[in-house]
Amino acid sequence: MKLGKVEFCHFLQILALFLCLSGMNQAELSRSRSKAYFQSGRTRTKRSWVWNQFFVLEEYMGTDPLYVGKLHSDVDKGDGSIKYILSGEGASSIFIIDENTGDIHATKRLDREEQAYYTLRAQALDRLTNKPVEPESEFVIKIQDINDNEPKFLDGPYTAGVPEMSPVGTSVVQVTATDADDPTYGNSARVVYSILQGQPYFSVEPKTGVIKTALPNMDREAKDQYLLVIQAKDMVGQNGGLSGTTSVTVTLTDVNDNPPRFPRRSYQYNVPESLPVASVVARIKAADADVGPNAEMEYKIVDGDGLGVFKISVDKDTQEGIITIQKELDFEAKTSYTLRIEAANMHVDPRFLSLGPFSDMTTVKIIVEDVDEPPVFTSRLYSMVVSEAAKVGTIIGTVAAHDPDASNSPVRYSIDRNTDLERYFNIDANSGVITTAKSLDRETNAVHNITVLAMESQNPAQIGRGYVAITILDINDNAPEFAMEYETTVCENAQPGQVIQKISAIDKDDPPNGHQFYFSLTAEAANNHNFTLQDNKGDVTPYLSGAVNLY
Incomplete structure (x- = not known):
């Protein structure tokens, strides 16, 4: 016949009660069998009771008070002259005593896991004088354990990790179950572990709760997580033991066991x-x-x-x-x-x-x-020269550009007029020949920087740019000029030969070796014999001077 948890507890309670009742005489015989003598002048007392432990089974479910044991003194002749008094933990509230017989009963259901034992004191009093006939004695009522608590995993559920490809027997994690029953009595708190879910990949050591790998070469890429169910059963796993379970989630951690692979060759x-x-x-x-x-x-x-x-x-x-x-x-x-x-x-x-x-x-x-690219000039910068005396239409030079694309489209040229506002130059659209379009004046602009555009004939949107620097060469086309208007005063007592004024000249032209000026008086001034002009001949400086002397 298979008993449930409650029926099994009742069975143990009845069995323990039977053992307590059958052992009552043993408890009584544990007392020393001596008497107390009262003599005048001096008192010699022999202890006539020595109390050992009483045992009471926990979780008693009966309707009547549970018999615990009996107190008895040898002084008690059974004539009702002795009464028994109980004090200490649980006296009156949990434990009651028949003051006439000394029988002790438990009035409440006891739980060893709440309190494992109670310490009480007993007295035997003369009913008439209310004086002790025995010294007060202390004794213990111990609550005897039954297997009424299942193992519990207080730290569950668990999570753990172990590297993939680990060898068999690699430790993963240790689980621990606790049992509130008495570990010193019987097998109620002796736990063994087993695995209910997770085979054949993992195993658990029955005594320690250490979970280990059970299969070699577990591959994370095939399956990376396992859910284990671990059972802890008391009574050393025997039939009738109570059990508890917990879950363990084991994740295979990655190791580098896969090379990179291109999806395509x-x-x-x-x-x-x-x-x-x-x-x-x-x-x-x-x-x-x-x-x-x-x-x-x-x-x-x-x-x-x-x-x-x-x-x-x-x-x-x-x-x-x-x-x-x-x-x-x-x-x-x-x-x-x-x-x-x-x-x-x-x-x-x-x-x-x-x-x-x-x-x-x-x-x-x-x-x-291929991309349709703009024409490319043979040079990024062209340098050309032309005399300022050149006539309109004089050829200055030629630029050249080509289409770099395979189509080699013909190119047409033009001048970006934003760089030639006065339109001094023209360019032949087909040949790239640059000519003068109007008279040039070096003294107005010595260098002209113009941009030439080259456009594909088939796609005018494709435009290349070239840059041309045209230097204007000087000719002697400017007469000397006096550097300023001179107005000279002279004292009436000035001495002959005294210099009264120095004059100088400038020229807008730019000869390579500088200017050489010659000074002379006009014919009208030459007839005035009061003044002469001294010319500094041969002095080659940008500004030659002449001195007017007074004679």
Whole structure:
């Protein structure tokens, strides 16, 4: 017959009660059998009772008070002259005593887990004099345990982690169950552990509660989490024991046991030749089943005709390889490039090197697409010279531009009039020959900087720009001028030969070796014999001076 928890507890209570009743005489015989003698002059007392422990079964469910034991003194002759008094823990409230017989009963259900024992004091009094006939004695009522508490996992549920690919027997975590029953009495608090869910992957040591791996080579990439149910059963796991369970969530942590792999053996990307340097051409990514640092990788170009033209770096957030341009592309020079690219793990676990190289290769082909480019001048800056005496229509020089595209479209030229507001120059639309359009004056503008435009005939929106610096050469087309208007005063007593004024001249022209001026008096002034002019001949300076002398 299989008993439930409540029926089993009742059975134990009845059994314990029977044992207590059958052992009552034993408790009484534990007292010493001596008498007390009262003599005049001196009193000699022998202890006539010595109390040991009483035992009472916890969780008694009966309707009548539970018999605990009996107090008795040898002085008691059974004639009702002795009464028994009980004091101490639980006296009257829990434990009552029949003052005539000394029988002790428990009036309430007792729980050992709340209080394991009670200390009480007993007295035997003469009913007439109310004086003790025995010294007061202390005794203990101990609550005898029954298996009424199941093991409990106070720290559950548990979470733990263990590296994937761990060998069998690797410790994962230890679980602990506690049982409130008396560990010193019987097997009520002796717990054994077993695993109800989680086989065959994990096991638990019955005595310690240590959970260990039970299968080799568990792969996180196949399954990364397991839910275990662990049972703790008291009574050393025997039938009738109580049990409790807890859950343990075990996560397989990653190790680097997977190399990176490109999803494809080759890739192709088309890019326009006009793409600026440092632009992103493509993003490629090798797949890695690992996570975190174990999935970190680096990329490099190991071969191909694109070395130096392209470079590859890694996006640390996405682990993508980013291909960028290092040099300008030119469709007319090269229409495609081939790159051999390697992806390799940065953190390799030596334990798994036997699985093969932790890297992979792929090929990336980059197709350069033609872009309609503007005409290009043969020189970024043209330098030309022309005399300021040149007649209108004089040829100054020629510029040349061509269409760099494969179509080689014809080019037409024009002058950007924002750089030639006065329209001093013209350009032949077909040949690029630059001529003068009006008279030039070096003294007004010595250098003209103009911009020449070259447009494709088939696509006028494609415009190239060239720059021309035209230097105007000087001719002697300006007469000398006096540096200022002179007005001279002289004293009437001035001495002959005294210099009364120095005069100088300037010239707007710019001869390479400077100006040489000659000074003389006009014919009218030459007839005035009061003044003479001294010419400083041969003095080659920007400003030659003459001195007017008084004679």
